[in-house]
Amino acid sequence: MADQPQEQDAAEVPEQRIPTVIADELHIVYRVNGAKTGKGSATAALSRILRRGEQRGVRTVHAVKGVSFVAYRGEAIGLIGSNGSGKSTLLRAIAGLLPAEKGRVYTDGQPSLLGVNAALMNDLTGERNVILGGLAMGMSREQIKARYQEIVDFSGINEKGDFITLPMRTYSSGMAARLRFSIAAAKDHDVLMIDEALATGDRRFQQRSEERIRELREEAGTVFLVSHNNTSIRDTCDRVLWLERGELRMDGPTEEVLKEYEKFTGK
Amino acid sequence: MSETTPDGGVALGAAQPSDEGLTAAELAARHGLAVSGARPRLGAYVRGLWGRRHFVLAFSQAKLTAQYSQARLGQLWQVATPLLNAAVYYFIFGVILRASRGMTTDTYIPFLVIGVFVFTFTQSSVMAGVRAISGNLGLVRALHFPRAALPVSFALQQLQQLLFSMIVVFAVVIGFGSYPGPSWLLVVPVLALQFLFNTGLALIMARLGARTPDLAQLMPFVLRTWMYASGVMFSINGILAGRPEWFIRLMQVNPAAVYMDLVRFALVDGYGASHLPPHVWAVALFWAVAFFGGGFVFFWKAEERYGRG
Numbered sequence: 058m059a060d061q062p063q064e065q066d067a068a069e070v071p072e073q074r075i076p077t078v079i080a081d082e083l084h085i086v087y088r089v090n091g092a093k094t095g096k097g098s099a100t101a102a103l104s105r106i107l108r109r110g111e112q113r114g115v116r117t118v119h120a121v122k123g124v125s126f127v128a129y130r131g132e133a134i135g136l137i138g139s140n141g142s143g144k145s146t147l148l149r150a151i152a153g154l155l156p157a158e159k160g161r162v163y164t165d166g167q168p169s170l171l172g173v174n175a176a177l178m179n180d181l182t183g184e185r186n187v188i189l190g191g192l193a194m195g196m197s198r199e200q201i202k203a204r205y206q207e208i209v210d211f212s213g214i215n216e217k218g219d220f221i222t223l224p225m226r227t228y229s230s231g232m233a234a235r236l237r238f239s240i241a242a243a244k245d246h247d248v249l250m251i252d253e254a255l256a257t258g259d260r261r262f263q264q265r266s267e268e269r270i271r272e273l274r275e276e277a278g279t280v281f282l283v284s285h286n287n288t289s290i291r292d293t294c295d296r297v298l299w300l301e302r303g304e305l306r307m308d309g310p311t312e313e314v315l316k317e318y319e320k321f322t323g324k
Numbered sequence: 325m326s327e328t329t330p331d332g333g334v335a336l337g338a339a340q341p342s343d344e345g346l347t348a349a350e351l352a353a354r355h356g357l358a359v360s361g362a363r364p365r366l367g368a369y370v371r372g373l374w375g376r377r378h379f380v381l382a383f384s385q386a387k388l389t390a391q392y393s394q395a396r397l398g399q400l401w402q403v404a405t406p407l408l409n410a411a412v413y414y415f416i417f418g419v420i421l422r423a424s425r426g427m428t429t430d431t432y433i434p435f436l437v438i439g440v441f442v443f444t445f446t447q448s449s450v451m452a453g454v455r456a457i458s459g460n461l462g463l464v465r466a467l468h469f470p471r472a473a474l475p476v477s478f479a480l481q482q483l484q485q486l487l488f489s490m491i492v493v494f495a496v497v498i499g500f501g502s503y504p505g506p507s508w509l510l511v512v513p514v515l516a517l518q519f520l521f522n523t524g525l526a527l528i529m530a531r532l533g534a535r536t537p538d539l540a541q542l543m544p545f546v547l548r549t550w551m552y553a554s555g556v557m558f559s560i561n562g563i564l565a566g567r568p569e570w571f572i573r574l575m576q577v578n579p580a581a582v583y584m585d586l587v588r589f590a591l592v593d594g595y596g597a598s599h600l601p602p603h604v605w606a607v608a609l610f611w612a613v614a615f616f617g618g619g620f621v622f623f624w625k626a627e628e629r630y631g632r633g
Contacts (some may be wrong), residue, residue: 073504075355075356076351076355076357078350078357079348079351079357080348081347081349081352082348094450125348127348127351139399139451149465150360150361152360152361152468153360153361153362153468154361154464154465154467154468154631155361155631156361156628156629156631157361157467161348161349161359161360162359162361163348163352163357163358163359163360164357164358164360164361165355165356165357165358167468168360169467169468170466171469172466174462174466175460175462175463175465175466175467176383176463176466176467178386178387178390179390180389180390180393180394181386181389185386185389188382189379189383189386192376192378192379192382192383193379193467193469194467195375195379195468195469197378198378224393233412234482270522275589276434282504301571306348
């Protein structure tokens, strides 16, 4: 009997409610070397090294404090919160890139962050960066070859001449950002996480990338989107997690949470 | 996830009250979810690394290309840098200090050049290894791949650099009167073994360097000590003549000395087997296998912890 309303609930979701990401009392702690306050002299540093244990010149930052939630297939979840509230950290922990201090994250398949910036090299040509970035994301050489033209066309790098054969350090910051997004968006993902990727490039490119994200969303099982732009959260997400100081402050349908959030930020 | 679809109808009702009913672990188990960021078993890890072989190769080549791309002479520096190094050492040790003792110039110069290049191969692999994780935290925190791909890739970059240097070595050796013969082929297995040894060492240093980035400051001193003790500029049994036998042997089985002496033995006519310690091939094989195997397992043991900090 009690199941009745819940089944109706589930029917609204296009697919059955299969969990894809489960966060269980997740705590993330950063350890920062050499940021201990106090004397910065060499002798002070030496005495810190000699003193074993937690003390040794290491400061800890408790970035995520006991966050729990279950994400289901077909959901697009927005993450909001002020700067430094732990949104990006939470995404990295879900992707398994940051080890958890306490608690666990369970995932279906391999969640991936949308972004390959770190794998690209400014001294290489755009062409080689497309290949390198694709390989870094785990695409095969054949897949990259098949998608290569698509990536270059999407980035629009070659609209103003043959820039793809020039080193990336010669690109304007907007061009480089467009190429990075195009490479990152070339792969299909099970669980996709996007960290403020919408805010790159000029107006035309922004529209194109929003469209591409919608496509990716349809192909992906679950999407997480971190953004400070409430409009793009409204456009893309049907559920929102609100983080504040590393704690989950609210979790619910987009409109409800955003209303509270806008009240909180005084908008 | 495919196993869960048939009972999806059941899971539908059951998964709903999950927050109250099931614990997170039970819910995860029911739907076949795995812990994110857990360390895979060694076999799966090796397979994962093999699956990323194209990335490893492309990354090492990209690093190599990027290294000199700002310089006017470009890739020419790949060869010019080690050559200038050898010239400096020749000036100090060959001309001023006369460390050649008992070797003719025709033997000493190739001896020195080979020593410098082969030792640099190990030295730069170690230095690259120390920074493999700690210098690429952005990459480690953004993308998923077996982390061993980084140190292996850096070791591979050094191997490619060495292959450039070997062109100079061959030219120098021929220039001083040792001509190509069948023994030159021995260079291939020697460098292959040294590459394995270097990769193992890079993996070990990568794990240590990820935990203690300070090693990058310390290692140059350790490496310089190692270089002077390995007989790069002088022949160990030439300069230690008269010391106890066991002491000379001990100096000679040091892996850097073993690989250097084997390359010299293979290429230089005037450098005979008398300069090599007994069982030298077994020693070379032992160092390679022990360090590569040990280093790989040592690195893998901390796989899930890289990127913290």
